[in-house]
Amino acid sequence: MSTTPPPPTDVTAEEPWAAQRDASWYACPNVTSDKVIHVAGQECREGFLSRCGRSVLNDDMTWTLDEVSDGLRCRSNGCRQAWPMDGAR
Numbered sequence: 001m002s003t004t005p006p007p008p009t010d011v012t013a014e015e016p017w018a019a020q021r022d023a024s025w026y027a028c029p030n031v032t033s034d035k036v037i038h039v040a041g042q043e044c045r046e047g048f049l050s051r052c053g054r055s056v057l058n059d060d061m062t063w064t065l066d067e068v069s070d071g072l073r074c075r076s077n078g079c080r081q082a083w084p085m086d087g088a089r
């Protein structure tokens with residue numbers, strides 16, 4: 001019973017990133033209506049979980065947090081707190 005450490009990834013931990021959920025993970029992908037972008041959180045078996053814990057993210061296509069426009073940001077608890085604060089607004 002030994003725990004194997006996860007393989008190293010090329011994602012830098014200090015730099016948070018954001019992505020859409022991985023639609024292919026679902027039985028019925030609905031990619032037209034769900035364009036919400038989540039902040040990446042912890043790694044899981046399927047990939048990376050969003051910080052709100054609802055979705056597995058598609059890390060083939062990622063953004064920096066600053067690149068994601070306000071209307072696309074996930075508002076769920078967890079992701080919401082991770083978005084950079086824009087003091088001007």
Ligand SMILES: [Zn+2]
Pocket residue numbers: 037038039050051052053054074075076079
């Ligand atoms: Zn989210």
